[in-house]
Amino acid sequence: MASVTLLKTKGLTRHFGGLKAVNEVDFEIREGEIRALIGPNGAGKTTFVSLLSGRIAPSAGSIEFLGRDITKDPAHKRVRDGIAYTFQITSIYPGLTAFENVALSVQSAQRRAPKPAGLSARDLLHRKTRDALERVGLGERAGDLAGTMSYGHQRLLEVAMGLALEPRLLILDEPTQGLSDGEIENFCALVKEIARSATVLLIEHNMPVVMQLADSITVLDHGELLANGTPEEIRANKTVQAVYLGAD
Structure with a gap:
């Protein structure tokens, strides 16, 4: 440690x-x-x-x-x-897809981090969003509306949003x-x-x-x-x- x-x-x-x-x-x-x-x-x-x-x-x-x-x-x-904080009560955007929810966090993180050479901002956004969803096991639900997901999946989505903030x-x-x-x-x-x-x-x-x-x-x-x-x-x-x- x-x-x-x-x-x-x-x-x-x-x-x-x-x-x-x-x-x-x-x-x-x-x-x-x-x-x-x-x-x-x-x-x-x-x-x-x-x-x-x-x-x-x-x-x-x-x-x-x-x-x-x-x-x-x-x-x-x-x-x-x-410092990223996932709430006890989910704080997702129910009218957006899982991908779009996480992409908002990625965009926030990108504002304070240099962009790797040879990679467009759009490609980087897509890659990091997909990576965060895959890490929490929601890769196949990227297109699901957040508000239609089960409560457990909404909690995992919120963790993905937190991770995307790096x-x-x-x-x-x-x-x-x-x-x-x-x-x-x-x-x-x-x-x-x-x-x-x-x-x-x-x-x-x-x-x-x-x-x-x-x-x-x-x-x-x-x-x-x-x-x-x-x-x-x-x-x-x-x-x-x-x-x-x-x-x-």
Whole structure:
């Protein structure tokens, strides 16, 4: 595992009125790792990653990405800098085909990357879009309208859209929700392949998936950091068992 710190937070906080959704969380993820973020419903996981991606602003605290303070950067700038976030609820364009959805992400990535010599922008767009769809197993569904696809396939399409952005950090929020057992197995293989070129932050309730994929795990509870550790350490943690794992 690489030792470079990719992203870190210090005292990251978000309050909604009297609700402490995220409260003074210090967090660090290193380049090249697969980190899982787990916790009970209402633990603050989605609020936390929404803070990381810039979808909402913190009440207090700071966020650094590759050593630069991005706390006040808007979401679109964080995407350009290399942070991609697939939502817990699908955020596809239902009236466009799968190909067209992914092509929009490819176009966004192309704006910040030099074009290889000898390849037209159109050819590059087509190739990268097809590659992203093939990686998630949707190559044969490129022409399908996104809105007519099954929920599980829509989740995979959203992952393809995230991959097409060529991120340094890919945040996956409940990606196996709606997937069949066979699709989950393929997804796990995909995440391992993604981790060769990007860091992955995985928010997931499926504990067998978490234990199979994660290099390390962070546990949140009531908006606060409860534990960090390897899968083995988290599985053996009595506090985590009482708060979360023991309830499964």
